[in-house]
């Protein structure tokens with residue numbers, strides 16, 4: 242008997258909004274008991290700027306979670322506490338390595354209940370942190386979205402989160418569509434599978450267009466220096482001032498330091514759903530495709546790798562959904578069994594090509610928002626004496642400090658840099674393509690020589706479409722994904 246095709250409602254996935262909640266995020270907790278949390282987050286920027294947040298939080302009573310009723314209230318409370326926690330940790334001249342009980346006690350309880358880690362995940366920052374400007378208009382339109390909470394109050398930060406919200410909303414219909422395609426493949430209904438794949442490919446181009454809009458209102462310098470430091474986690478953060486991670490005080494006296502990755506769009510269940518449903522496999526970083534092990538799909542995807550690791554940062558239901566969908570995903574096999582059907586193969590390859598194009602654009606974004614500013618920081622640090630270097634300690638200055646120390650440490654097991662990791666994910670996207678030409682096309686290596694010249698052209702925003710490999714080494718947990726300019730999660 243074939244396993245049952247997952248039902249969205251069993252996993253907290255919405256048929257219309259996908260991984261965004263079915264009901265809109267609350268703009269405020271209804272019980273006035275929580276007014277103090279609301280007041281702190283409403284004034285977060287001022288409290289961070291004036292360096293008064295820590296004092297205010299330290300004096301806050303430990304509020305109970307008994308006043309939280311519906312799921313939407315738990316989600317709002319989680320988001321509020323995550324903003325408070327990261328503001329508390331990173332909103333000073335040096336990071337705080339202890340979270341006091343007024344934050345940690347309720348945060349740990351709420352995270353437990355929602356099955357998310359007690360850090361600012363993609364769910365806290367994006368999925369559960371938006372509102373429509375006009376309730377009668379769609380939320381897949383950036384012109385109808387606003388954020389609820391931010392660290393900086395900047396338009397750039399709002400835009401950074403909202404681009405993801407719009408992508409999640411616009412991509413949401415692909416989820417039920419492709420579950421039906423799985424059912425259709427079981428029935429040998431090629432026409433429905435083909436039509437679904439075509440609709441999927443078309444919608445993927447919409448998502449890439451939304452991603453491209455990041456450049457409109459999120460400035461790379463603001464992102465790198467002002468926003469990203471607040472998103473940082475506590476894993477491998479020694480250079481940024483958290484050598485042991487963060488201790489979540491609960492009053493028991495037996496607490497130990499914890500280490501978590503920071504918030505990242507890599508925690509988006511939507512993009513992972515695309516991979517799963519199309520049968521795309523992501524190998525551990527740095528591992529090449531083994532042409533002899535085509536049947537090892539289960540084993541390979543289960544192995545430890547960054548993309549897989551990010552599932553631990555998704556809400557429990559979403560994480561389980563991905564696992565269960567991977568048990569029924571049959572589209573790739575179906576296409577492989579019907580290679581004589583040109584229309585079907587074309588539609589499948591189009592999906593891979595569109596997802597690969599999405600990842601291409603994303604690589605250009607990461608280059609512009611992380612790699613380039615980090616190089617500028619390094620260049621500046623070389624030309625400055627240590628005395629005049631800003632004393633503040635956080636993620637943005639971490640690589641500069643390391644440089645000044647002359648440390649070229651390489652901790653952990655791997656040696657993989659950020660851009661090669663992203664390129665590997667992009668290349669793996671193209672691997673299942675039926676047509677040899679499509680496969681080669683998606684694996685193309687665009688050289689950087691002559692970048693921006695007339696023939697190669699430029700990306701829409703002026704950034705090169707594909708960048709050269711950037712040798713960034715250093716940070717690692719117990720596994721790969723390392724770079725010392727740091728990603729967002731910072732492994």
Ligand code: HEM
Pocket residue numbers: 401404405408452455459464504505506507508509512513548600603606607610611659663666667727728729730731732
């Ligand atoms: C300024 C905008 C963005 C920056 C700077 C950025 C940066 C990064 C970085 C550094 C990584 C590597 C993992 C990590 O350290 O977290 C990553 C991975 C990833 N990002 Fe983004 N990102 C941005 C926007 C987005 C958006 C809007 C999406 C789509 C919702 C997205 C989807 C992903 C995915 C799916 C991965 C995992 C790798 C993959 O599957 O190809 N990113 N991003």
